[in-house]
Amino acid sequence: MANNAVFAEVASLAGDPGRAGMLHALMDGRALTATELARVAGITPQTASGHLARLTVGGLVAVEKQGRHRYHRLASPAVARMLESIMQVAADTAPPRKAFVGPRDQALRAARTCYDHLAGNLGVALADALVTRGHIELTSDAGIVTDTGTALFDTLGIDLDATGKRKGRMLCRPCLDWSERRPHLAGSVGAALCKHCMSEGWIKHVDGSRAVAITVKGQRKFREVFGIGSVG
Amino acid sequence: MANNAVFAEVASLAGDPGRAGMLHALMDGRALTATELARVAGITPQTASGHLARLTVGGLVAVEKQGRHRYHRLASPAVARMLESIMQVAADTAPPRKAFVGPRDQALRAARTCYDHLAGNLGVALADALVTRGHIELTSDAGIVTDTGTALFDTLGIDLDATGKRKGRMLCRPCLDWSERRPHLAGSVGAALCKHCMSEGWIKHVDGSRAVAITVKGQRKFREVFGIGSVG
DNA sequence: TAGATGCTTCGGTCAAGGCCGAAGCATCGC
DNA sequence: GCGATGCTTCGGCCTTGACCGAAGCATCTA
Incomplete structure (x- = not known):
């Protein structure tokens, strides 16, 4: 079955440490240059270039040329979901690893973006708050x-209609958090919420990583609107 | 970041043609022996044995010993979802491949199990029927x-409560079909429906593959209950 | 036009791992 | 017990592909 070969190729594209590092970095939904990706993956630019070429023809990454820079991003939300699900399994498999959580790891666990939505301690806390206040209902499979x-979203000025074709009820997707092992809010609703937090200046990206920092304004807003105390 | 290495290892485990073939075969949710898996993957038993050992320590496959047989199955639903999502991306990437659909492929496209629920032409037709009749609502993210x-499920004798912790509303999960490119019904509801069809004798597994055949009784029932004509 | 910067291609080295044949254990049936 | 069957381990072959240095191309700046 030829299909099988394609499957294996896609999986093996993600199965190299260097490429995995780059894909991981792209999971924040932004587009990065080859040099940046080489740095985060700990390889030389020419090696990264070769990897990125393979990822591009493999359909995992899309590239956009802008002057002398070439910006790489994940090719589709489907790719992001695939990476999420692999991280999921990897987290299950992962050793206890209690000790040795570096500061960088710490920041990621506190709050990060997961392609287009929020994850980490903050993401889970937000989902929890929304559930306990009766704003959403979540199971392991789906949400509403x-x-x-x-x-609430209306008063916050979050436009749910724009992101997903709304028809009657608004559905959303839970996403099991690899660090917290509890669901956070994904899907179009999660994306809209994340985008809102970002544009309102409640959170902002830390340097060039997926980690996000909560601003002072954000601390206040998260407390006022969602009743969330200190996070991270 | 040690986490990254685990990610790459999990992905590379799925990224070998031999292992991919075996994982693909296990996607029907059943437990198969090493020899059976070797045959479907087109490799010798000793090679398969090595692969299965790696898959087991990697946490993708669980093994159960029964006499002189060792039955292998996917370690968790999370693994099944990961494989689904990889197939998803692979299908997007895949070439047009209009010609050259073997009879085996044909059967898979008509109706198959996807770990614990129904996929293929039948799976999509069922989801469509349920949606158009207003029994479920689906978006790309979630369903209800x-x-x-x-x-309807009550009169059919399908126990939704048993499969998922029911609390008020019943939520379910859509799963994009790689052959039809349209969503079918997954999650606990999809699993319950599939289980029901199987136990009622509406469908049955074809030899040792993921393909399922619709029985005569099934043809009648699918028409009566869901208004689905000939499928496949 | 000249130099700097981002990126890719080329060439060669090297380790990882997939594959099978043969042999070794375990378990079942008789 | 004894052979048959299912599975694993061992040893050796061989392909794949990851990696980097050096050089080449493209684009921006001055």
């Missing part, structure tokens, strides 16, 4: 925004 | 069983 949730 | 849907 309740009427009060819709109202 | 309506009141009439709950009633």
